[in-house]
Amino acid sequence: MEYALSVKDLRVSFYTRRGVFKALNGVNLELRRGEVLGVAGESGSGKSTTGLAIMGLLPRNAKVSSGSVLFDGRDLLAPLTSIRKFSTGRNESAIRKLHRELAPIRGKRISMVFQEPMTSLNPVLQVGYQIAETLVIHNPSLLASRKLARVRATREDTTALLKVIKENEGSETAVREFVESRHLKGLEEQALFIWRRNDINELRKERLILDLCCEKVGSTTKRLLESLEGGMGITKAPVLSRLLRRVLFKEGYRKAVEFLSTLGVPNPEKVVQMYPHELSGGMRQRIVIAIALINNPDVVIMDEPTSAVDVTVQAQILELVKDLKRRVNSSFIFISHDLSVLGEVSDRIAIMYGGRVVEVGPKEIVLKAPRHPYTTMLINAIPTLDGREIRGIEGEAPDMRNPPPGCIFNNRCPFAMDKCRKEEPPSYKVSEDHYVACFLQGGK
Amino acid sequence: METQKTEYEADRFREIKTSLSVFFSNKGAVVGLVIVLVYVVDALLVQFFPQALGLKHPYTLVSNYVNPVPQPPSASYPFGTTFPGVDLFTSILKAVRVDLGYSLFVVLLGAFIGTVLGVISAFAGGIVDEFVMRITDIFFSIPYLVLALAIGFVLGRTLDNMALALAIVWWPIYARYARGQALSIKEMTFVEAARASGSGGGKIMFRHILPNVLPPIFVQISLDLGTVVLVFSVLAFIGFIPNANVPELGYLASLGLNYVATAPWTVLFPGAAITLFALAVNLVGDGLRDVLDPRRRS
Amino acid sequence: MLIAARNLTKFFELRGGLTGKGAVQAVSDVDVEVREGEIVGVVGESGSGKSTLGRLLLGLIAPTSGEVLFDIPEELLQKYDEARSANDKKTMEEIASKYSITRKSGRELRALRRRMNMMFQDPYSSLNPRWRVEDIIMEPMVSTGYLTGNEARKRVRELLEEVGLPREFAYRYPHELSGGQRQRVALARSISTLPSFLVLDEPTSALDVSAQAQILQLLKRIRERFRIGLLLITHNIAVVSYMSDRIYVMYAGKVVEGGPKTSIISKPQHPYTVALISAVPGNSRGPRVILRGEPPNLVDPPKGCHFHPRCPMVMDNCGWTAKEVAEELEFLLRGRYYGMLKEGSKVVPQGELEILVEGAKAEEVRKVIEEEKEEVKSLRSIYEVREGNGGALVKLMRYDIPGMYRTDEGREVSCLIYRKT
Ligand SMILES: Nc1ncnc2c1ncn2[C@@H]1O[C@H](COP(=O)(O)OP(=O)(O)OP(=O)(O)O)[C@@H](O)[C@H]1O
Ligand SMILES: Nc1ncnc2c1ncn2[C@@H]1O[C@H](COP(=O)(O)OP(=O)(O)O)[C@@H](O)[C@H]1O
Ligand code: SF4
Ligand code: SF4
Ligand SMILES: [Mg+2]
Numbered sequence A: 001m002e003y004a005l006s007v008k009d010l011r012v013s014f015y016t017r018r019g020v021f022k023a024l025n026g027v028n029l030e031l032r033r034g035e036v037l038g039v040a041g042e043s044g045s046g047k048s049t050t051g052l053a054i055m056g057l058l059p060r061n062a063k064v065s066s067g068s069v070l071f072d073g074r075d076l077l078a079p080l081t082s083i084r085k086f087s088t089g090r091n092e093s094a095i096r097k098l099h100r101e102l103a104p105i106r107g108k109r110i111s112m113v114f115q116e117p118m119t120s121l122n123p124v125l126q127v128g129y130q131i132a133e134t135l136v137i138h139n140p141s142l143l144a145s146r147k148l149a150r151v152r153a154t155r156e157d158t159t160a161l162l163k164v165i166k167e168n169e170g171s172e173t174a175v176r177e178f179v180e181s182r183h184l185k186g187l188e189e190q191a192l193f194i195w196r197r198n199d200i201n202e203l204r205k206e207r208l209i210l211d212l213c214c215e216k217v218g219s220t221t222k223r224l225l226e227s228l229e230g231g232m233g234i235t236k237a238p239v240l241s242r243l244l245r246r247v248l249f250k251e252g253y254r255k256a257v258e259f260l261s262t263l264g265v266p267n268p269e270k271v272v273q274m275y276p277h278e279l280s281g282g283m284r285q286r287i288v289i290a291i292a293l294i295n296n297p298d299v300v301i302m303d304e305p306t307s308a309v310d311v312t313v314q315a316q317i318l319e320l321v322k323d324l325k326r327r328v329n330s331s332f333i334f335i336s337h338d339l340s341v342l343g344e345v346s347d348r349i350a351i352m353y354g355g356r357v358v359e360v361g362p363k364e365i366v367l368k369a370p371r372h373p374y375t376t377m378l379i380n381a382i383p384t385l386d387g388r389e390i391r392g393i394e395g396e397a398p399d400m401r402n403p404p405p406g407c408i409f410n411n412r413c414p415f416a417m418d419k420c421r422k423e424e425p426p427s428y429k430v431s432e433d434h435y436v437a438c439f440l441q442g443g444k
Numbered sequence B: 001m002e003t004q005k006t007e008y009e010a011d012r013f014r015e016i017k018t019s020l021s022v023f024f025s026n027k028g029a030v031v032g033l034v035i036v037l038v039y040v041v042d043a044l045l046v047q048f049f050p051q052a053l054g055l056k057h058p059y060t061l062v063s064n065y066v067n068p069v070p071q072p073p074s075a076s077y078p079f080g081t082t083f084p085g086v087d088l089f090t091s092i093l094k095a096v097r098v099d100l101g102y103s104l105f106v107v108l109l110g111a112f113i114g115t116v117l118g119v120i121s122a123f124a125g126g127i128v129d130e131f132v133m134r135i136t137d138i139f140f141s142i143p144y145l146v147l148a149l150a151i152g153f154v155l156g157r158t159l160d161n162m163a164l165a166l167a168i169v170w171w172p173i174y175a176r177y178a179r180g181q182a183l184s185i186k187e188m189t190f191v192e193a194a195r196a197s198g199s200g201g202g203k204i205m206f207r208h209i210l211p212n213v214l215p216p217i218f219v220q221i222s223l224d225l226g227t228v229v230l231v232f233s234v235l236a237f238i239g240f241i242p243n244a245n246v247p248e249l250g251y252l253a254s255l256g257l258n259y260v261a262t263a264p265w266t267v268l269f270p271g272a273a274i275t276l277f278a279l280a281v282n283l284v285g286d287g288l289r290d291v292l293d294p295r296r297r298s
Numbered sequence C: 001m002l003i004a005a006r007n008l009t010k011f012f013e014l015r016g017g018l019t020g021k022g023a024v025q026a027v028s029d030v031d032v033e034v035r036e037g038e039i040v041g042v043v044g045e046s047g048s049g050k051s052t053l054g055r056l057l058l059g060l061i062a063p064t065s066g067e068v069l070f071d072i073p074e075e076l077l078q079k080y081d082e083a084r085s086a087n088d089k090k091t092m093e094e095i096a097s098k099y100s101i102t103r104k105s106g107r108e109l110r111a112l113r114r115r116m117n118m119m120f121q122d123p124y125s126s127l128n129p130r131w132r133v134e135d136i137i138m139e140p141m142v143s144t145g146y147l148t149g150n151e152a153r154k155r156v157r158e159l160l161e162e163v164g165l166p167r168e169f170a171y172r173y174p175h176e177l178s179g180g181q182r183q184r185v186a187l188a189r190s191i192s193t194l195p196s197f198l199v200l201d202e203p204t205s206a207l208d209v210s211a212q213a214q215i216l217q218l219l220k221r222i223r224e225r226f227r228i229g230l231l232l233i234t235h236n237i238a239v240v241s242y243m244s245d246r247i248y249v250m251y252a253g254k255v256v257e258g259g260p261k262t263s264i265i266s267k268p269q270h271p272y273t274v275a276l277i278s279a280v281p282g283n284s285r286g287p288r289v290i291l292r293g294e295p296p297n298l299v300d301p302p303k304g305c306h307f308h309p310r311c312p313m314v315m316d317n318c319g320w321t322a323k324e325v326a327e328e329l330e331f332l333l334r335g336r337y338y339g340m341l342k343e344g345s346k347v348v349p350q351g352e353l354e355i356l357v358e359g360a361k362a363e364e365v366r367k368v369i370e371e372e373k374e375e376v377k378s379l380r381s382i383y384e385v386r387e388g389n390g391g392a393l394v395k396l397m398r399y400d401i402p403g404m405y406r407t408d409e410g411r412e413v414s415c416l417i418y419r420k421t
């Protein structure tokens, strides 16, 4: 099986004045291509820390004592694990190195949606600018070719393009082949986007597609765009870079409008001109999702994207994620403390407790036939519409400064045995794809 | 219950220890604190045990008209002397008491009036708020030094009156600051919870809002102490406050003004004493800010 | 009756602003009731006025109009309601002057505070960070003169045990507690004077499921023990369904449906309630209704039924106005029926119920409407299209404003579908 991403035996501690908190104690997770992996667990179980570690966004007081995050054949966390003796200074420089290494990956191949939509948007920039910015940083050549395609295309080209689209009923491969044969790369997504809109009639669509041509730009801009398309970075020359960036941002807005409309944002032309505080919570969350997805990343981590919004908006967001799963070929890690939310969107579910994955398996099995005592108790704590009795999990989460020896759940587990207080339970395979870290499952 | 309490006190102690360790991890703040302590100890000694420093006339400058021309630093006069034959070292020791005292008076009075008015204004809102804020506007529209000079002129140009004048121009800063803080705290739900619990306006203002406003005010106070010492000595230096031999740093610096080309130490040492103090309280203020900032605590 | 609100309305005046004055219609014309020892759930999306309703009931803010009758005998409440339907202002005034908390003097209100309290959503800002848990829990007792000094301190220990916290937590500060523990402290504070009415504003929204389960169980136990009437505000239907005896559903400042929990959950009647219940994750009954669009702007709420722009069941008389219909018509004419509207022509609303489609023929417009009626529901409100001055004149029917209609046993719905003709 090929994985989009895999986390192996990840151990992370936070060094604070109050002691060393062992937040992750050997996390193992595999994310398969194209799946949604749900991660559940109570507050403090290490869900966000896992997400941040994958993104390489750990704070400077975090020490990665072992483990790896394998993505695309390399260990993303290598600079951090190589530190022997912890000190903030040493860690800080390692993190700086990590940031440099990950910069081309972050936001482009792996991206993250944070818990609080307001804090991850810049309040003083238009949302369109913020979406365009991710494109300009990671994918300026796409923007350049989109723009250049419209400059190069002649009326004759777009007429032919329209014919291709009509004949093949909007098939993506046919359109792609056509634009490639005419050296108009970048035109296909614009044309297909128009074609797939359902709020305007055929005639209007045809007009819009035909109009994707004959744009005029100054010769300097054109040269700049061409060098960008040819694989050069954005020029550093003072005046020229301003000029180029202006053109790119404008194109970025254009793409943002297209993308937002595919996310079901009504009136996207207006929305891109707005500031975050002018938008409702659900809309903001969609903008954040748009920023995370616009570069078509391989892996998207969503940290409690629905916890700060209410039911109706939550339903909209969940619908959106389900829809995205069908349409884009990214893999998702969806973090939530609410298993019923995960039941809606995930393919597989991993349950975390005390910085460890205690159970992982296909959604139906984990929800209907859980094998770890903690999972069962977590499910019993969720109120449902039928008003059945719920039961909280007795006791407090363990003090992560010195977690109990053996199974980390032993102080709250009704089945705890002597063995549980001495040894750490390994992960047992209880059925196809279903793993449980509990001695009750051993010997099978 | 008692044992629980002591156990708990131990816990509290840990909290204080954390605060101290945050403060002490800021090297500048520690240096600042040491300097400030030296000044404070000096001021207290001069006030209560002048003989410990060997000062015979702790509250006046002692001139020596036999040899009024400034003498360079030497074994008997470590900082040299200034016109008219005043020993700079002992005079600076005496002057610190005066400057520290006046600056404390100005800042504390200003902070007290300002904070109380600011909190009331934020809590009452409406006309009261409008009124207090317009008054602070008036104060802010005139440069504070000009205003202080004007008030000092009206009250009479003595050290005491000048301190009062400075306090009068100083409170609006605190009123604004405290009001801003109080407004944001007023929006916290615990204020509404207090109202739902039946607490009246006075209790909410002084037991809920005020304690949450004070810590940042303390930081501001420590920063302002330096500024006021500076302003005060500048006023004395330019001769705005006529002086009858009261040891005051600005006045001390002004004494040797006619000799500054040949005897630079006459201005240098009093000036350094002022600057050092301003610098030190600023460093302490930074340290305090760290202690109060939860992000720096982790 | 423990507490009953009648025609309760709260408009928050907007100050300044570019558009001049206006008011946020946070709660408009709401009737709710809570009986002794009853748990009443209030659900609705964010901004629907739930918290404002809670604060009104406790007299923490003054209503724009309407009454909050506290501890009123059933007969008198009935008499009040009869007087209200007969528009007998005098009797209403007589009863209100005696029982309405908005008419109480400062001293009477202070005495009332002992009998009602509130618990808030945010466990982080609802406790004063500079107070010890002991002082926090004591506050209502001291402020209302219920208990003072050592007696109050002793009671704090009992309350801590009651909410499942160790006694030594009395000396802690809030920042040393977890979210769930803070909510327990907040609960201990709100029940410290043994009130008979408690408003719980999203008490578990900031907690994770296992802490939520603990708090909910605790609330149920406390209700049993002290027979407190609870108003539970939340946007989580599953929580309400687990906890409450009766439910009110709010939308845009109005109660749109109210009644016993079991019957509302199993058979929701108002289209908004239907959507809300179908949106609960993990709910497998019936098809999921995803509400499109945004909650309404409460400064200028939609006419007729506030829910009509988003209602999946919307009818022709639900509140469509010329402005809304003109917008959709123009969208169609510029999009799907591109070409029908000439360059520079517009679709202009004229007054509340007439629209002029500039330069278009009545025949053509009529055809568009016929074709799109199924999908674009606002077009259903059009009853006539005729040639007008400079284009086609489209006329809308007059809309109705839904009242509260009694349906089943103890149930009320504010939706025109249930209007008995
Ligand atoms: N920056 C930090 N400094 C110190 N400890 C931290 C830090 N970030 C996280 N932790 C600790 O690491 C553990 C896991 O935290 P994490 O935020 O991943 O939990 P979570 O499952 O996401 O919880 P929540 O549902 O509250 O977001 C907790 O014990 C937490 O207190
Ligand atoms: N003090 C206030 N001033 C102005 N508008 C307010 C105020 N309090 C609440 N509102 C408005 O009233 C409406 C209902 O608010 P609220 O009762 O807090 O909703 P909910 O609790 O359902 O989220 C919202 O539109 C909110 O913005
Ligand atoms: S290993 Fe033991 S303590 Fe841990 S969950 Fe299983 S039975 Fe419980
Ligand atoms: S009255 Fe009923 S049908 Fe009409 S819009 Fe309102 S909820 Fe929908
Ligand atoms: Mg988290």
Ligand SMILES: [Mg+2]
Pocket (backbone or CB within 6 Å): C050, C051, C201, C202
């Ligand atoms: Mg609310």
